[in-house]
Amino acid sequence: MSIKTFLLPDLGEGLTEAELVRWMIAEGDSVIVDQPIAEVETAKSLVEIPCPFEGVVSTLHGDAGQMMLVDEPFISVNTGGVEPEAAAPAAEGALSYREEEMAGTQVPEEAEEDEASGNVLIGYGTGASKPSTSRRRRPRAGSTTAAASSETSTQAVRVINPLVRKLARENSIDIHAVRGTGPEGLVLRADVEALISQGQPDAAAAVPAAPAAAPAPAAAPAPQKPSEGAAAGADKRTGLPVASSQVLSGVRKTIAAAMSTSRREIPEATVWVDVDVTKLLKLRGKIKESEGQAPSIMALISRFAVAGLQRFPELNSRIDVEDDGSLRHTIFDGVNLGFAAQTDRGLVVPNVRDAHKLNANELSAEFARLAGVAREGKAGVSDLSGSTFTINNYGVFNVDGSAAIINYPEAAILGLGRIVEKPWVVNGKIKVRSICELTLSFDHRVCDGGTAAGFLRYVADAMTDPKKALSTL
Incomplete structure (x- = not known):
C-alpha cells in the first residue's frame, strides 16, 4: 500500500489560505487524475481543486467551512504499490511556500533529540512524525521542552504573511505586541489593522503578560437582576435581538479589507x-x-x-x-x-x-x-x-x-x-x-x-x- 498526500497548492497572487466550501468526494471513493475533488473559496474566487493521483481516497484533511493553508495536507490517496521508504510532503532540502513565510525561529540543537521530533517546520519548533488528520492542530514542542530550552531558543511571532509584517512596520507597531486571532494565535492582517484603527494600543494592552504565579481564584460575581443584563440572544450594546452574527470570510472579507485599505490610504x-x-x-x-x-x-x-x-x-x-x-x-x-x-x-x-x-x-x-x-x-x-x-x-x-x-x-x-x-x-x-x-x-x-x-x-x-x-x- 502506498499513501500519497496532496498539499493544497499555491492558488496564485500570493494567497496563503482558502476556505473549504465542499468536498466532491468522500473517504473510500475511487479517484482519477485531474478529477475535481473539492471547491475552495479564496480571497479572489471560487476554485475547483483537481486530484493529482489515481487511487482510493484515504483521508480528507479538513471539513467544509474550514480554512485550509497552502502547502499543508489537503487529501491523502492510496495509490497502491509499495510505499516509498522516505515519503515526505515536500522535496528534501526545499522549504514549502508556507515554511518560507514562517522562517525566523531559532531551533536549539537539543530539540533535534526530542523523541517527538519530526521534520522541522520553521516557526513552529518540531512535531511528531505521525501525520495529523486535523487541519489546525500542528504539533508543537511541549511545555517541558519549551521551559528547558527557553534560554537557548527564541520562538518567532506567528505571522505567515510578509505583508502583515510590513503593515505593522510601516505603522510603527511591534509585531510581537499584536494578539493573533487566527488559529493557535496566528497574527492576521485584520489584527494589525485593528490596532491601527484603535490608535496603536501599547503592548501591555495588546498582549497580556504571563503571570509569575497562578492567580488567586476570583470571587464569583454577584448575580445580576434581569434588568441589569442584556436579554438572552440580545446585543449587549443596543439591547436588540440579534438576527445573525458571523465572522466575515472569503470574498466578503476581501471586499471589507480592500475598501478599508482604500479609504485609509488613498x-x-x-x-x-x-x-x-x-x-x-x-x-x-x-x-x-x-x-x-x-x-x-x-x-x-x-x-x-x-x-x-x-x-x-x-x-x-x-x-x-x-x-x-x-x-x-x-x-x-x-x-x-x-x-x-x-x-x-x-x-x-x-x-x-x-x-x-x-x-x-x-x-x-x-x-x-x-x-x-x-x-x-x-x-x-x-x-x-x-x-x-x-x-x-x-x-x-x-x-x-x-x-x-x-x-x-x-x-x-x-x-x-x-x-x-x-x-x-x-x-x-x-x-x-x-x-x-x-x-x-x-x-x-x-x-x-x-x-x-x-x-x-x-x-x-x-x-x-x-x-x-x-x-x-
Missing part, C-alpha cells in the same frame, strides 16, 4: 457631470438595426474612457509605498479595465486585459463573458486581479450617482448612473433628452483636479457626440 476626491447621451442611444440603435447586434452602452463608454486614459495617463497608474516610506508613482503603458460585477458571493471586479487593444464590440463580448464566469464563481485569479482602472455601472441599480470607493491600489474609478429623460436646454430651447450622470473618484496624489476634470470632460464630450468621437479613435 486621499480621494470626486468630480461629476451630467451628460446628454441622446445621440449615443440613437447611434447604438442604428448599429443594432443595420448589423443585428450592437455593443452595450457600457462598452461604448468604456471605449471612450480607455481613449481618455491615453490622453490623461496619470489616472491609469498606481502609488506604492517603498520600504523606506517613500512613494513610487507607476504609470502604465496600456489599460487593464476592471468593471464591478455583483454576484451572489459579493462584489467582484473582473478585468479585461489589454482593453486598449479592443474595439467596442470586443469590449462588450469580454464584459459579458467575464461577468458570466464571475457570477458562476468560476473566474480565475488572473480574471479578478491586475486591473489598472475600473468602471462601475451603478445605473443598473436604478440610481443616479455615487461617489464610488477607488478599487485599491488603482488611482481612479469611473461611475455611470442610470439614463433618465429630463428637460434639457438645447440651442436655447427646452427639450426632453436622455441624461446620465458621470462621476470620477481619483487619487489626489497622482494628479490635481484639472487633470481629473479634463479626463471626465473628454469622456462626457465623446458620449454627447459619439459619432465624432469614434471617427477619431
Whole structure:
C-alpha cells in the first residue's frame, strides 16, 4: 500500500489560505487524475481543486467551512504499490511556500533529540512524525521542552504573511505586541489593522503578560437582576435581538479589507457631470438595426474612457509605498479595465486585459463573458486581479450617482448612473433628452483636479457626440 498526500497548492497572487466550501468526494471513493475533488473559496474566487493521483481516497484533511493553508495536507490517496521508504510532503532540502513565510525561529540543537521530533517546520519548533488528520492542530514542542530550552531558543511571532509584517512596520507597531486571532494565535492582517484603527494600543494592552504565579481564584460575581443584563440572544450594546452574527470570510472579507485599505490610504476626491447621451442611444440603435447586434452602452463608454486614459495617463497608474516610506508613482503603458460585477458571493471586479487593444464590440463580448464566469464563481485569479482602472455601472441599480470607493491600489474609478429623460436646454430651447450622470473618484496624489476634470470632460464630450468621437479613435 502506498499513501500519497496532496498539499493544497499555491492558488496564485500570493494567497496563503482558502476556505473549504465542499468536498466532491468522500473517504473510500475511487479517484482519477485531474478529477475535481473539492471547491475552495479564496480571497479572489471560487476554485475547483483537481486530484493529482489515481487511487482510493484515504483521508480528507479538513471539513467544509474550514480554512485550509497552502502547502499543508489537503487529501491523502492510496495509490497502491509499495510505499516509498522516505515519503515526505515536500522535496528534501526545499522549504514549502508556507515554511518560507514562517522562517525566523531559532531551533536549539537539543530539540533535534526530542523523541517527538519530526521534520522541522520553521516557526513552529518540531512535531511528531505521525501525520495529523486535523487541519489546525500542528504539533508543537511541549511545555517541558519549551521551559528547558527557553534560554537557548527564541520562538518567532506567528505571522505567515510578509505583508502583515510590513503593515505593522510601516505603522510603527511591534509585531510581537499584536494578539493573533487566527488559529493557535496566528497574527492576521485584520489584527494589525485593528490596532491601527484603535490608535496603536501599547503592548501591555495588546498582549497580556504571563503571570509569575497562578492567580488567586476570583470571587464569583454577584448575580445580576434581569434588568441589569442584556436579554438572552440580545446585543449587549443596543439591547436588540440579534438576527445573525458571523465572522466575515472569503470574498466578503476581501471586499471589507480592500475598501478599508482604500479609504485609509488613498486621499480621494470626486468630480461629476451630467451628460446628454441622446445621440449615443440613437447611434447604438442604428448599429443594432443595420448589423443585428450592437455593443452595450457600457462598452461604448468604456471605449471612450480607455481613449481618455491615453490622453490623461496619470489616472491609469498606481502609488506604492517603498520600504523606506517613500512613494513610487507607476504609470502604465496600456489599460487593464476592471468593471464591478455583483454576484451572489459579493462584489467582484473582473478585468479585461489589454482593453486598449479592443474595439467596442470586443469590449462588450469580454464584459459579458467575464461577468458570466464571475457570477458562476468560476473566474480565475488572473480574471479578478491586475486591473489598472475600473468602471462601475451603478445605473443598473436604478440610481443616479455615487461617489464610488477607488478599487485599491488603482488611482481612479469611473461611475455611470442610470439614463433618465429630463428637460434639457438645447440651442436655447427646452427639450426632453436622455441624461446620465458621470462621476470620477481619483487619487489626489497622482494628479490635481484639472487633470481629473479634463479626463471626465473628454469622456462626457465623446458620449454627447459619439459619432465624432469614434471617427477619431
